[in-house]
Amino acid sequence: MASDFMDFCVWHQDPCFSISKAYDILMKPTCNPSSSHWKIIWQLVVSQRVRLFLWLAFNAKLLNNQERHRRTFAASAVCSLCNDFNESVVHSLCDCVVARAVWDQINPIDISPNFYRYDQSNWILHNLKLSTFSPTMKTSWNITFAAFCWHIWKARNDQIFNDTRPSSSTTSHRSMTCVTYYASCKVSAPPRVLTMSTIQWSSPPAQWVALYTDGATCLSIGFASIGGLLRNNFCTWLLGFNRGISVIDAFKAKLWAIHEGLCLAWNHGFELIQVQSDLACAISAINATDAHASVFPLARAISALQNRGWAVDFLWIPREANHAAVALAKYADHSSFSLMPFDYPSFYVQILIARDVDGPPYCKTSVY
Ligand SMILES: [Zn+2]
Numbered sequence: 001m002a003s004d005f006m007d008f009c010v011w012h013q014d015p016c017f018s019i020s021k022a023y024d025i026l027m028k029p030t031c032n033p034s035s036s037h038w039k040i041i042w043q044l045v046v047s048q049r050v051r052l053f054l055w056l057a058f059n060a061k062l063l064n065n066q067e068r069h070r071r072t073f074a075a076s077a078v079c080s081l082c083n084d085f086n087e088s089v090v091h092s093l094c095d096c097v098v099a100r101a102v103w104d105q106i107n108p109i110d111i112s113p114n115f116y117r118y119d120q121s122n123w124i125l126h127n128l129k130l131s132t133f134s135p136t137m138k139t140s141w142n143i144t145f146a147a148f149c150w151h152i153w154k155a156r157n158d159q160i161f162n163d164t165r166p167s168s169s170t171t172s173h174r175s176m177t178c179v180t181y182y183a184s185c186k187v188s189a190p191p192r193v194l195t196m197s198t199i200q201w202s203s204p205p206a207q208w209v210a211l212y213t214d215g216a217t218c219l220s221i222g223f224a225s226i227g228g229l230l231r232n233n234f235c236t237w238l239l240g241f242n243r244g245i246s247v248i249d250a251f252k253a254k255l256w257a258i259h260e261g262l263c264l265a266w267n268h269g270f271e272l273i274q275v276q277s278d279l280a281c282a283i284s285a286i287n288a289t290d291a292h293a294s295v296f297p298l299a300r301a302i303s304a305l306q307n308r309g310w311a312v313d314f315l316w317i318p319r320e321a322n323h324a325a326v327a328l329a330k331y332a333d334h335s336s337f338s339l340m341p342f343d344y345p346s347f348y349v350q351i352l353i354a355r356d357v358d359g360p361p362y363c364k365t366s367v368y
Pocket of ligand 1: 079080081082085093096097098223
């Protein structure tokens with residue numbers, strides 16, 4: 001909104017204005033999704049903020065003085081660093097004396113002979129398409145170009161808005177550091193693969209009893225709890241438990257849950273136990289050869305339990321296969337630290353156990 005101008009009608013589409021016509025116009029796509037320009041910018045191996053910056057620059061949406069003046073945010077469109085020309089995208093990133101001093105440090109015309117002679121959109125597109133290997137920078141020119149543009153833009157903003165004056169060699173050095181990093185990413189980044197797997201309950205060996213445990217912590221209310229259950233190899237419920245604990249630490253809570261479950265199993269006379277937990281580091285701490293001397297008192301206590309006259313194995317399982325124990329831990333009584341044994345599962349836990357046996361299996365998506 002500018003007070004210097006008279007209000008005037010901007011509706012030029014149709015002699016008769018209506019809200020629905022204005023809505024239709026606003027909803028029309030303003031870009032072509034099949035345009036190759038998308039790929040050139042968004043597939044560039046640079047950080048996401050640099051891609052976004054390049055996209056804005058390509059579409060002349062950078063808030064330089066020319067654009068700010070067009071939006072009536074600034075009194076003048078002239079470059080406030082050199083005061084010679086309008087501050088367009090090409091001027092701010094290429095032609096301005098401040099930008100030119102940075103580019104001159106790497107002689108862009110060696111690779112892109114018409115570097116200083118393009119208009120805005122062509123200048124950006126031409127250089128981003130140019131994947132010629134730059135021996136000086138040890139990577140492709142488009143990566144070098146992107147990093148330099150970004151740091152020139154940042155240096156300009158620092159100079160104009162923060163009153164700091166990074167020298168051209170400092171800006172050039174920052175850009176080159178960035179280029180080196182992007183080059184290493186390009187070499188080492190493996191292709192990302194999305195995989196989906198299904199997870200279902202797996203029974204312990206015949207005659208063995210499976211112990212499932214979990215610990216739940218809630219920092220906002222300062223409460224932690226543990227829970228677990230024992231099932232035979234037919235998935236039949238044997239017993240369950242939960243209780244509040246005084247340690248609000250997820251790792252220790254999970255160890256505590258295993259210890260409590262093993263004590264319960266020992267007291268009930270079970271002799272073959274397979275402990276299934278979804279915390280890999282807890283399993284590692286317990287399975288370590290020096291677990292008896294672990295820095296974690298609970299790992300030492302579990303190791304001592306394991307060495308009693310029974311067989312105890314530990315197995316890592318995905319969290320999706322541990323829903324019943326998660327529920328038991330989560331819904332412990334917050335007003336008590338006493339152990340609550342359960343001879344029968346609650347209705348909700350019954351549903352989770354039934355799903356373990358009858359399905360449908362849980363789905364897990366992973367990116368490698
Ligand atoms: Zn300038």
